[in-house]
Amino acid sequence: MTIVACDRVSLAYEKHLVLSDLSFTVSEGDYLSVIGENGTGKSTLLKGMLGLLTPVSGKLTLGIRPNQIGYLPQQKVTQRNFPASVEEIVLSGRLNQKGWHPFFNKNDKQIAEQAMERLGILDLKKRCYRELSGGQQQRVLLARALCSASKLLLLDEPTAGLDRAVTEEFYHLIEALNQEGLTVVMVTHDIPAALQYSDHILSLEQNQVFFGTRAEYEGGDRG
Structure with missing residues (x-):
């Protein structure tokens, strides 16, 4: 079952185009980590999945109801x-x-x-x-x-500001939830953790976008 499908999606935030021509899918039970530098549209993508932003172009389709999504946003001080x-x-x-x-x-x-x-x-x-x-x-x-x-858990930098021991504990919690069948999409700057726990990687960079399995990312198959 497809949970999220992006087909050539472009998203804008405050009238500025942030993501352009993005395509990927998230299947039931997947664990997807979204990585990339600041300003590449990672949080904007989550807002699109939540229905808070409408694509400028392309099609973003959910295979579940909005009230089946849980969201943990970045926590401000x-x-x-x-x-x-x-x-x-x-x-x-x-x-x-x-x-x-x-x-x-x-x-x-x-x-x-x-x-x-x-x-x-x-x-x-x-x-x-x-x-x-x-x-x-x-x-x-x-x-x-x-x-x-x-059905779906969206996480935006959930370990920011936490010490290493607490961070590892948190990742284990998310891993256990995923193993129980919950689909996870997590925005993170922690690339080692993304490679340890995720099934798939979506890398958003200014000049290149990669979507594929963890093995493909580690193998440099980012064509």
Whole structure:
């Protein structure tokens, strides 16, 4: 099953063309790492997948419903001080399932609790988010994303600012989720990690775009 298909897609951000004539596919169960320098359109591509940006040209097709996508955006410094409980933040991941009924029911709370338990933060659910360590905060945000990510998880620089030990722990969490069948698309500058964990690589550079398997990337087959 194809989860995402880009056919000669061009995307613009604030009227500036960022991505041009991009083609690739993501199949169910894939783990795709999107790499490249700053300003090459990696985050813009995720916004296109989320439906927040419409292609200037080409066709971007999703094989799933938008509410089956979980998204973990880049975390800004100001967001680290958000004065809410862990439980409240994780529950907010259910909002895209609610439509015109923005009240959490028993099922929503159960899904949030399962996500917290899965990531080992259930004992933190009453804690204030801003009191947590960086690694704990990322687990909270990942749990929030999992509340809607039944098919696809999009991650934008999820390990930025984390120390090496916490980063490795986070990568293992993502790997386990992928092995359970969740499709993963991750934007990262961590090329060694991308080559260790990913099935496919999408490299966005100013003069050359590569899409293929990890082995093809490592072998230099980037024609």
